[in-house]
Amino acid sequence: MTAKQGDVSTAPEPDDISPAELREFLEGGGLDEAARPEFKEALRTRLWELLQNQ
């Protein structure tokens, strides 16, 4: 499922997130699993095009 432009249905309520969750997120969830570099670069290209065309 992909969100439509301007769709914030996947965004949380601000009070719905605990500091512990955020800390875990900042620390990478305890896993150092790396993405494929080509995936990271392809996604960067797609996102940059999206941002430029908005």
Place this chain on the structure above:
Amino acid sequence: MSRDRIEQLAAERIARRDAQIVERLREADEAAFDALYQQYFQRVYAFSFARLRNHADTDDAVQETFLSVFRSIEAFRGESSLLAWIYGIARNTVNNQLRRTCSQERRLKSARSFLMRSDLLMPPGTPEDELHLQRCGSQIRRRLSSIADWQTEIFVLRHLENLSVREISKRMSRSSDSVRSSLYRVKRLMLEAIDSGTARCGAPVLGERPSW
């Protein structure tokens, strides 16, 4: 200075910094875009992988998270920090992905039960025929081991449940092109597997090639 006052100043500083980043993103500033992407990509990836435990689903979730972030950046009002906002989108996206995976697994289990129904199995033949069938079956299973579960499900939905490509695309949350290319890949692998199975077993025990 009191602890509350220090926390308040820190929060104000973060809010100002977030507002500047968002303003620059709205102006399509590439440096700001890169800074945000580099700062959050690995965090979103590691967070998603920790829950989904495979790279294919993680790639989908990370892509969806960042698409939502950049498509919705105009709607960011600073009511939470940018960090909390991105985390929330990542968390909801991963939860949706997990729900989708569970539902697919349930449907796959039901499809497997259907395929194992005794009335769909071939009637018993001579012991030689059955040995032949077993050998061919294992050849075919080996060739088909590279097919992902979701590709199997697409095949089952199309050829056993007779759904259209559009219906499958909607149900599986995948594009029609992705469904068609998956069907093509599975069919090609199955035909190769059948050819290989019959060639190695030395007899056309499976009859004619299917007409998918």
